[in-house]
Amino acid sequence: MKRNALLKTKKWRNYLIGIAIALVLPLIVRLVSPFWLHELFLIAIFGIMAVSLNLILGYTGQANMAHGVLFGLGGYTSGLLVMRLGVNFWATIPIAGIAALIAGLVVGYATLRLRGVYFALATFAFMSLMLELYTNLRGITEGLEGLMPIPKPSIAGLTLGPQQTIIWVYIAIAFLSLTMFVTDRVVHSRVGRAFTAIRDDEDLAQSSGVNIFRYKMLSFSIATFFAGIAGALYSSYHGMMSPGDCNIMFLLQVIVAVVTGGMGTLLGPVLGSIFVVIAPEVLRVAEVYYYLIFGVLLVVITIFAPKGMMGLVKLIQVRLKARGSREQVTL
Amino acid sequence: MKLIEVNNLTKRFGGLVAVNNVDFYINEGELFGLIGPNGSGKTVMFNTMTGVYKSDGGKVVFNGEDITDLPPHVINEKGIGRTFQGSKVFLSLTPLQNVMVGRHCRTKSHLRDVILRTPFTQREDRETEEKAMHALELVGMGLVDKKDTPVKDLTYVMRSLTGIAIALATDPKIIFLDEPVAGMNPTEIAQAMELIKRIRDSGITVFLVEHDMRTIMGICERIMVLNMGYKIAEGTPQEISRNEQVIRAYLGRDYGAETKQG
Numbered sequence: 001m002k003r004n005a006l007l008k009t010k011k012w013r014n015y016l017i018g019i020a021i022a023l024v025l026p027l028i029v030r031l032v033s034p035f036w037l038h039e040l041f042l043i044a045i046f047g048i049m050a051v052s053l054n055l056i057l058g059y060t061g062q063a064n065m066a067h068g069v070l071f072g073l074g075g076y077t078s079g080l081l082v083m084r085l086g087v088n089f090w091a092t093i094p095i096a097g098i099a100a101l102i103a104g105l106v107v108g109y110a111t112l113r114l115r116g117v118y119f120a121l122a123t124f125a126f127m128s129l130m131l132e133l134y135t136n137l138r139g140i141t142e143g144l145e146g147l148m149p150i151p152k153p154s155i156a157g158l159t160l161g162p163q164q165t166i167i168w169v170y171i172a173i174a175f176l177s178l179t180m181f182v183t184d185r186v187v188h189s190r191v192g193r194a195f196t197a198i199r200d201d202e203d204l205a206q207s208s209g210v211n212i213f214r215y216k217m218l219s220f221s222i223a224t225f226f227a228g229i230a231g232a233l234y235s236s237y238h239g240m241m242s243p244g245d246c247n248i249m250f251l252l253q254v255i256v257a258v259v260t261g262g263m264g265t266l267l268g269p270v271l272g273s274i275f276v277v278i279a280p281e282v283l284r285v286a287e288v289y290y291y292l293i294f295g296v297l298l299v300v301i302t303i304f305a306p307k308g309m310m311g312l313v314k315l316i317q318v319r320l321k322a323r324g325s326r327e328q329v330t331l
Numbered sequence: 332m333k334l335i336e337v338n339n340l341t342k343r344f345g346g347l348v349a350v351n352n353v354d355f356y357i358n359e360g361e362l363f364g365l366i367g368p369n370g371s372g373k374t375v376m377f378n379t380m381t382g383v384y385k386s387d388g389g390k391v392v393f394n395g396e397d398i399t400d401l402p403p404h405v406i407n408e409k410g411i412g413r414t415f416q417g418s419k420v421f422l423s424l425t426p427l428q429n430v431m432v433g434r435h436c437r438t439k440s441h442l443r444d445v446i447l448r449t450p451f452t453q454r455e456d457r458e459t460e461e462k463a464m465h466a467l468e469l470v471g472m473g474l475v476d477k478k479d480t481p482v483k484d485l486t487y488v489m490r491s492l493t494g495i496a497i498a499l500a501t502d503p504k505i506i507f508l509d510e511p512v513a514g515m516n517p518t519e520i521a522q523a524m525e526l527i528k529r530i531r532d533s534g535i536t537v538f539l540v541e542h543d544m545r546t547i548m549g550i551c552e553r554i555m556v557l558n559m560g561y562k563i564a565e566g567t568p569q570e571i572s573r574n575e576q577v578i579r580a581y582l583g584r585d586y587g588a589e590t591k592q593g
Contacts, residue, residue: 185446189440190445190452193432194435196421197421200421200424201420201421203415206383207407209408210432211402218442
């Protein structure tokens with residue numbers, strides 16, 4: 001009981017720290033440089049994508065390759081509703097999420113009985129199919145050039161144009177927080193235990209009473225819902241949506257964010273998103289050698305931090321604790 | 332009363348008949364053993380009865396209900412708990428978390444409950460932890476002391492015990508144990524036998540698979556012997572140990588012939 005109370009206060013402390021960072025960080029960044037505000041928005045969008053992919057990939061162990069095109073589906077859904085039907089952008093956010101969720105349910109129903117690499121291949125095929133559709137259904141998606149311009153939404157009479165990036169940042173961070181909150185609640189529960197059980201051993205999970213198909217579907221659809229929302233925010237912010245925004249390079253960046261940050265951890269994917277967004281900016285000076293350096297960096301991270309940055313953080317914590325207790329002993 | 336009844340159960344893999352027309356039953360409260368040489372179809376029998384494999388004929392009746400070919404999680408919910416050979420556990424979790432997974436089918440919290448963390452979910456989670464602790468305590472053998480160590484850092488024996496505790500946590504009427512003493516030393520085997528008796532005495536019927544005759548003879552009331560997918564004998568340990576076909580299956584044809592002459 002005492003331990004639980006302690007955990008609870010720690011939890012509240014963490015929530016407060018999180019809220020403080022979310023509120024103050026954009027203000028500081030704006031003081032430094034408006035350009036980095038744009039980067040911060042991208043970090044939050046990648047954050048939503050990585051945290052939600054982590055739910056199905058990191059916690060449930062299913063290598064979902066459809067995540068990127070479902071982000072695209074959210075973006076197209078929202079963009080088309082605003083452009084063609086004049087729907088209010090704010091109303092399209094949940095619609096985009098639900099559109100991605102429904103597509104996710106259909107794909108999931110067809111593919112989630114497959115295991116391991118076969119599931120990855122099936123969802124990869126779905127990704128290729130969707131990218132072809134986005135590119136070739138020119139009457140709807142306007143092909144490679146993409147939808148544009150998607151009109152900017154407004155909030156209380158204020159149009160959210162390029163001068164209002166900070167509001168976009170707050171909106172994206174709010175949805176990132178929601179994604180993290182839901183993930184945190186879900187993984188520390190009966191539902192999350194079922195997810196982890198499926199990741200560790202499907203046969204044992206099933207024989208221990210877990211309906212593995214149903215819980216894979218659940219994990220998959222929560223993840224795709226948030227991917228759809230991220231897509232809606234992204235397309236409206238950019239004022240455009242094209243197949244290039246959700247292609248395989250985009251998916252790979254999200255996967256890199258999850259893996260370098262730490263699979264199966266709450267904060268890892270967010271750290272990974274920071275890395276994925278900032279590394280290209282920092283390495284811009286390297287010009288043509290950019291991909292070479294980025295590749296080497298990835299290899300180094302996977303060798304020295306196989307459990308991602310969160311794994312490294314935990315290792316350092318353990319070391320420090322061990323050193324602390326050793327010093328106490330010598331005293 | 333018959334708790335489980337198997338009629339003409341058959342399982343084929345291509346041309347190989349792994350379980351061939353096997354009939355048997357297990358009474359409620361019994362400690363029933365299944366033995367046979369390696370490759371005789373014991374594990375296939377387990378997997379076919381628990382829905383891991385689809386059968387190719389025959390029927391499994393549990394508690395008066397036909398459960399043939401139901402999905403494994405449904406069979407588990409109906410009251411059949413099982414372990415897997417080779418100490419299968421959820422490797423990234425601690426023993427306590429492993430066993431809490433076993434409570435899944437006896438709990439109800441769903442997505443809305445867990446996102447809102449309703450009082451119902453909080454109460455259920457507390458109960459889940461308590462019930463999991465009970466299962467760990469019933470297993471004993473030092474597992475409770477290791478409850479918060481990740482299973483991947485534990486010994487093979489501790490993993491096997493965790494597997495048994497998961498099955499116990501599902502509140503089974505019968506528990507299927509697939510070679511639970513594999514990799515144990517004689518002292519541990521003796522303790523494990525005590526544990527199996529303890530499980531039976533707590534009101535759970537036990538169906539035990541073992542390929543080592545000696546460990547099973549001491550505790551089972553009735554034993555069935557499989558060889559090459561066929562049931563070759565069934566009876567009390569005394570009857571089994573005198574059965575010629577069993578001796579032949581275990582020690583080879585020549586040895587069987589010699590004892591016949593002697």
